[in-house]
Amino acid sequence: MQQPAIWPFVPGSEPVYVARAEGAYLYLTDGRKILDAAGGCIVSNIGHGVVEVADAVRDALVNCTFIMPPWLTPEREALVNELRAHWLPPHLTRIHLASGGSEANEAAIKMAIQYHAGLGAPQRTVILTRSISYHGTTITTAAASGHPERKKGLEGILATYPQIQTPYPLRCPVGTDDALATQYYLDDLEQTIETIGADNIAALIAEPLNGSSGGAIAPPAGYWDGVQLILKQHGILLIMDEVMTGFGRTGLKFGSDHYGIKPDLLVAGKGLAGGYAPIAGVFGTDAVAEAIAAGGFSVMFHTFGALPQACAAATSVLQILRRDDLIERAKTRGNQLKAALIERLSQHPRVAEIRGTGLLIAVEVVADRETLTPFDQSLRVTDQIIGHGMSQGVFFYPGGTGEIRDIICMGPAFIIDDDDIQLTVDALSYALDALVDLENPAT
Ligand SMILES: Cc1ncc(COP(=O)(O)O)c(C=O)c1O
Structure with missing residues (x-):
């Protein structure tokens, strides 16, 4: 051809x-x-x-074609109920739906910054990122990615975010011992926070274990416990990018579940509707939502976020994942x-x-x-x-x-x-x- x-x-x-x-x-x-x-x-x-999913999408399209993203429809309500009842960790009570992983990560970054602004710390705008990572293709998420290939030709416009090292046991400079490696990466995080000043930092964005940027790299034991402790001490939010690892890909509901990670914002996409529709989600805590509300801010939607037919596809895929x-x-x-x-x-x-x-x-x-x-x-x-x-x-x-x-x-x-x-x-x-x-x- x-x-x-x-x-x-x-x-x-x-x-x-x-x-x-x-x-x-x-x-x-x-x-x-x-x-x-x-x-x-x-x-x-x-x-x-899978015809069952296609039928659910068809029914949703017949029921309603396009409805303002913040409004409710039966398809949106069903997805929210499915997520809350069967998927999300209990502390993640708030749901914002976007049409892809980049959009959802961008929304999570904005939410983290608005959270601090709502609490009276508008200078906390720095996002910590990691050296091997991918968070998306928008200008901000590309800038936040440790992915040189996908930044080519854009260097002049992309903001520079401070990068901590992504744990990479195979090539860790201090060797393969878990305790030593973990300490090495935690020292790097602490030094970075000290250099920038915790009062300027909104959040760390990271994948629980690397997606394709590094190829399924898992951190050494103790890494995530240590990171969470340090972030908490400094009032820095944790955004978990589970666009690739979410919804069962790693053999548990979320990659975070392997490491006892309790993020403030969790972002997932790809597997949410398994490719049957473009949909991604940002799942956050009451604390984040309440601070944004207290600041009088809102989270702007994308026109095609939370499309009813995409919600129906996601609900159907999630139910099949559970049933089978x-x-x-x-x-x-x-x-x-x-x-x-x-x-x-x-x-x-x-x-x-x-x-x-x-x-x-x-x-x-x-x-x-x-x-x-x-x-x-x-x-x-x-x-x-x-x-x-x-x-x-x-x-x-x-x-x-x-x-x-x-x-x-x-x-x-x-x-x-x-x-x-x-x-x-x-x-x-x-x-x-x-x-x-x-x-x-x-x-
Ligand atoms: C970890 C991670 N975050 C974000 C994205 C971006 O998602 P999307 O391509 O849906 O915008 C991807 C896509 O590969 C990803 O793997």
């Missing part, structure tokens, strides 16, 4: 043309059947084409996939680490596994692996950014079975074997 001149906006490689999708598989116009081991971009959780026990399945299938990858590939000469939690899994690929030296960027190793994977009928998600590169992410739908896991491992093994003779260019 000839690439239409109008698509994509920036000319480049020819787009994959998906004719239809079903379950965890994509069917391309050229006849190929591809296992979507990435769930799109780690979105699809119940799989493609799919979060437990994300945990068991995730363990199975990770174990199979470790058995087959952990000693592979190009593999530095296989890591992940639930069905958010990543393989870090290097030129030299002893020194952890990456392949030169010019070799575009991640692209090569994705290409080889596609040739074997599997789509992997490219992760990493800048210095942290060649990270192959997996985040398939929770419905994958034994055969899908075998196919994933076989395809990645094939793709990595193709790199065995690849040499880094002489420097």
